[in-house]
Amino acid sequence: xxxxxxxxxxxxxxxxxxKPAAPAGGAGAxxxxxxxxxxxxxxxVNIDQLVKQGRKTISLLSKGKMEELINQAVKNIVxxxxxxxxxxxxxxxxxxxxxxxxxxxxxxxxYQQTAKAKEELQTSKELLDGELEEMRLDLEKQKALADxxxxxxxxxxxxxxxxxxxRELDRQVVKVFDKRKTILQETNPEQVPELREVENVxxxxxxxxxxxxxxxFQMAGGQSRETQLxxxxxxxxxxxxxxxESALRTISQSKVYSNQQINNLLRxxxxxxxDKNAEKKKEMLKVVLDLNKLxxxxxxxxxxxxITLSNPTGPAAAPPPAQPPANPx
Amino acid sequence: xxxxxxxxGRTTKxxxxxIGMDLGCYKTSVAATNGTRxxxxxIVGWPKDPVSRKMLGKDIVFGDEAVKHRLALDTIRPFExxxxxxxxxxxxxxxxxxxxxxxxxxxxxxxxVVQLCRPPKGTLVYGVxxxxxxxxxxxKQALMDACKGTFEAVMIVSEPFAVAYGTNTLEDALIVDxxxxxxxxxxxxxxxxxxEDQITSGKAGDYIDxxxxxxxxxxxxxAQFTINMVRDAxxxxxxxxxxxxxxxxxxxxxxxxxxxxxxxxQLKEACSAIVPDIVAGLRKLVSSYDAEFQKxxxxxxxxxxxGSQLRGLDxxxxxxxxxxxxxxxxxxxxxxxxxxxxxxxxxxxxPEDYWKEVK
Numbered sequence: 295x296x297x298x299x300x301x302x303x304x305x306x307x308x309x310x311x312x313k314p315a316a317p318a319g320g321a322g323a324x325x326x327x328x329x330x331x332x333x334x335x336x337x338x339v340n341i342d343q344l345v346k347q348g349r350k351t352i353s354l355l356s357k358g359k360m361e362e363l364i365n366q367a368v369k370n371i372v373x374x375x376x377x378x379x380x381x382x383x384x385x386x387x388x389x390x391x392x393x394x395x396x397x398x399x400x401x402x403x404x405y406q407q408t409a410k411a412k413e414e415l416q417t418s419k420e421l422l423d424g425e426l427e428e429m430r431l432d433l434e435k436q437k438a439l440a441d442x443x444x445x446x447x448x449x450x451x452x453x454x455x456x457x458x459x460x461r462e463l464d465r466q467v468v469k470v471f472d473k474r475k476t477i478l479q480e481t482n483p484e485q486v487p488e489l490r491e492v493e494n495v496x497x498x499x500x501x502x503x504x505x506x507x508x509x510x511f512q513m514a515g516g517q518s519r520e521t522q523l524x525x526x527x528x529x530x531x532x533x534x535x536x537x538x539e540s541a542l543r544t545i546s547q548s549k550v551y552s553n554q555q556i557n558n559l560l561r562x563x564x565x566x567x568x569d570k571n572a573e574k575k576k577e578m579l580k581v582v583l584d585l586n587k588l589x590x591x592x593x594x595x596x597x598x599x600x601i602t603l604s605n606p607t608g609p610a611a612a613p614p615p616a617q618p619p620a621n622p623x
Numbered sequence: 624x625x626x627x628x629x630x631x632g633r634t635t636k637x638x639x640x641x642i643g644m645d646l647g648c649y650k651t652s653v654a655a656t657n658g659t660r661x662x663x664x665x666i667v668g669w670p671k672d673p674v675s676r677k678m679l680g681k682d683i684v685f686g687d688e689a690v691k692h693r694l695a696l697d698t699i700r701p702f703e704x705x706x707x708x709x710x711x712x713x714x715x716x717x718x719x720x721x722x723x724x725x726x727x728x729x730x731x732x733x734x735x736v737v738q739l740c741r742p743p744k745g746t747l748v749y750g751v752x753x754x755x756x757x758x759x760x761x762x763k764q765a766l767m768d769a770c771k772g773t774f775e776a777v778m779i780v781s782e783p784f785a786v787a788y789g790t791n792t793l794e795d796a797l798i799v800d801x802x803x804x805x806x807x808x809x810x811x812x813x814x815x816x817x818x819e820d821q822i823t824s825g826k827a828g829d830y831i832d833x834x835x836x837x838x839x840x841x842x843x844x845x846a847q848f849t850i851n852m853v854r855d856a857x858x859x860x861x862x863x864x865x866x867x868x869x870x871x872x873x874x875x876x877x878x879x880x881x882x883x884x885x886x887x888x889q890l891k892e893a894c895s896a897i898v899p900d901i902v903a904g905l906r907k908l909v910s911s912y913d914a915e916f917q918k919x920x921x922x923x924x925x926x927x928x929x930g931s932q933l934r935g936l937d938x939x940x941x942x943x944x945x946x947x948x949x950x951x952x953x954x955x956x957x958x959x960x961x962x963x964x965x966x967x968x969x970x971x972x973x974p975e976d977y978w979k980e981v982k
Contacts, residue, residue: 571793574813575972578788581815582969583977586778590981593764603761604719606711 332357355402363405367397460504467497640742642750642774643967644733645782645960646766648702649803649828650929651732652963655740656971662959663687663736665703667728668696685735690851701729705804707765709755709823729769737773749978750774751966753782756807756821776978780969782962783809784816786927789965790955795916796923797905799940800962801930803828806897808904810912810920822908824900828930831857835886835893843884847875857890858932868934894933902943909947921950927961 344352371393471493478485569575596602600609641656652662663686670676670684675695689698702708706717707729717725742748752766763779770777780788783798787809792798794813799806806827810820836853839846856872870890876882905924909917921944926937937952944950955961 569791571791571813574793575788578793578815579969579973579977582778582780583973583980585815586981589760589763589779590767592760593767596760596764601761603707603765604712604722606759606761 332360353406359405363401364394364398367401368394370397370401460501463500463504464497467493467500638745639747639749640740641967641970642737642740642748643753643785643963643965643970644736644750645753645785645962645966646702646708646729646733646769647802647804647929648700648705648708650959651736652960653736653740654960654963654967655742656967657740657742659740660960660963661736661739663739664690665732666690666693666698666700667731667735668693668698671695671697683731685732699725699728701725701732701769702804704829705755707762707769709758709762709805711759711761726765726768729765730772733769734773747775748773749970749973750777751785751970751973752777752779753785753962753966754779755802755805755823756781756783756809756816756818757805757823776982778970778973778981780966781807781809781816781821783807783821783927784811785965785969786925786955786961787811787965789961789968790925790927792923792925795919796925797908797920798925798927799901799905799931801827801897801901801926801928803929806901806904806928806930808901808908810908812912812916819911820908822904824897824904826897826900827928828854831893831897831930834896835890838889838893839884839886842889843886845876846882846884847877847879848872856886857894894936895939897930898936898939898943901940905940905944905950906947918948921947924950924952926952926954927958929959931955931958 371390374393471489475486475489478489601607639656643654645652647665649665650662651665652660654660666686666689668684668689670679670682675692676682678695679692684692684696689696700706704710704716705714706712706725712719712722737748737750740748750770752770754763754766758766758779758781766779767777782802783800786800787793787796787798793811796811798809798811800809804825804827806824808822808824809816812820832850832854835857836848836850839848839853852872852874856870859870868887869885870887872884872886873881874884905921909920912920924940924944926940931937931954937954940952941950944952957964
């Protein structure tokens with residue numbers, strides 16, 4: 295951050311009483327020698343000492359960043375008073391100090407929020423990348439299944455299971471009929487042939503029902519698995535997108551980065567809520583509709599006059615243009 | 624009919640699939656409200672004889688598959704050289720007796736692309752299609768005809784306007800949509816662009832391919848190659864700025880032996896050839912605009928379309944704009960889908976009543 299030496303308002307900034315005065319104007323001169331201040335007032339601490347004090351994590355803020363934030367804070371306040379055309383010289387030094395401090399804290403907070411948001415974004419991006427890779431692999435697998443390359447094993451297991459079930463069911467049916475036959479032979483032997491006929495009808499019906507059920511199960515099973523996977527993936531993706539959205543919103547409110555840039559980014563991602571063009575768009579949609587209606591109408595008129603793409607000038611001996619068909623609508 | 628219900632004055636749009644489509648001379652991209660985003664080559668092929676039909680197992684093939692089996696097919700690129708889209712028959716080199724086949728191909732291509740979106744049975748399909756800025760009423764009508772039977776309702780919008788709508792740059796912006804057949808430039812000033820706001824240049828993707836082909840043929844007379852091979856090389860290694868990348872290809876020489884050829888200079892020269900027209904067009908659009916807003920407009924030049932993927936194109940245009948006081952050129956996030964995305968946004972924003980009026 296540099297001062298403009300030709301800026302007359304700069305001369306009216308009083309040196310702060312408790313801090314070294316700002317360097318004299320000149321190209322490249324800084325508003326406050328923050329680096330020097332930090333050097334003078336800071337204390338060097340060994341990391342082992344911090345560990346002994348029980349500190350496990352420390353926040354790092356570079357001297358350069360601190361300088362930038364402090365200068366920005368002071369500049370904001372000065373700019374504010376310039377804008378008010380009040381003149382900084384008329385404002386008590388204490389007030390400037392207090393406001394600068396407040397502004398610094400706010401900037402520091404937004405810087406920290408932005409840094410956090412950036413970290414969140416990075417994490418979200420990595421998660422999304424991983425997720426997309428997972429989806430890609432899954433898609434390949436599903437395609438392979440659809441092609442029949444991987445279905446053999448799965449289908450074999452299903453068929454084997456069902457075949458056993460069918461055999462067992464058949465055994466049970468036979469057992470039931472045998473038992474009934476034994477009872478009938480003792481009590482009502484003339485009905486045994488009739489029972490045999492019933493058995494001959496019932497057993498194929500049961501087999502057909504089981505086959506149909508197997509098919510239904512096969513289809514339902516596949517669909518449900520696919521749906522579950524998709525739902526799971528969608529949930530994950532939604533969570534990631536929410537995280538990204540939140541992070542981007544934080545960045546967009548930050549003073550540290552250009553709000554315009556961030557808002558453009560949000561707009562590109564479709565995350566911007568406010569649409570400054572909403573009204574304009576409504577009008578445009580109406581114009582698009584009217585233009586399309588006109589194209590239809592004029593297209594019909596031209597066709598009626600024999601003007602087509604293959605004959606854009608119309609028939610050689612063009613008859614008088616046909617009247618457009620009366621359109622009650 | 625789609626189930627619709629009026630809830631608190633709002634119409635639910637269940638059962639409607641909105642589609643945005645960019646029918647390009649070379650590639651067609653599509654985006655739909657069910658999340659589909661596909662791009663396919665704008666080519667349709669019919670098997671030449673029963674043998675090829677049996678081999679392909681289909682009566683009609685599209686896109687990459689049609690390119691792959693083109694020797695066994697009668698292929699048509701329905702929008703090639705602007706056919707149907709912005710040129711009349713003579714201009715596009717379409718013989719009058721072939722026009723019906725071109726129209727059929729266009730219809731089939733539209734149907735195929737909509738099928739790629741997998742609309743559930745019984746769903747209403749509403750679409751917005753991009754058309755070049757210079758399309759005539761007859762061209763627009765031809766596009767609408769191609770959509771008949773596939774869409775319940777369709778609307779046509781200018782391609783650069785679709786891009787502007789999609790990127791929400793409706794004011795003080797210049798859109799440059801570089802396709803295969805044309806480069807469309809459009810001035811956005813908060814209203815639907817009129818003819819005066821749009822300029823179309825014939826120097827676009829195809830122009831680069833043809834020029835590169837000539838230059839390479841001159842520089843490497845021993846190389847054997849086709850326009851498709853040149854296009855492929857361009858898509859993989861095209862750039863216009865001074866970068867250290869080399870465009871190397873392994874093509875057969877006259878003896879059929881695969882040989883390395885350096886086509887860096889030829890590709891670069893061909894790719895750069897479209898820039899002067901773009902800059903001249905931008906300048907023309909800006910200079911005829913309100914002087915107060917000219918600078919702001921130059922700071923908001925948006926590049927879209929497949930051709931905008933040429934590496935360094937944004938910087939090269941910026942460099943050329945310096946003579947007019949400088950400008951800022953930005954490439955859209957997804958150049959190939961920019962038109963389709965914008966058309967989809969238009970379709971989705973379009974009130975339900977409007978669709979009924981164009982059915």
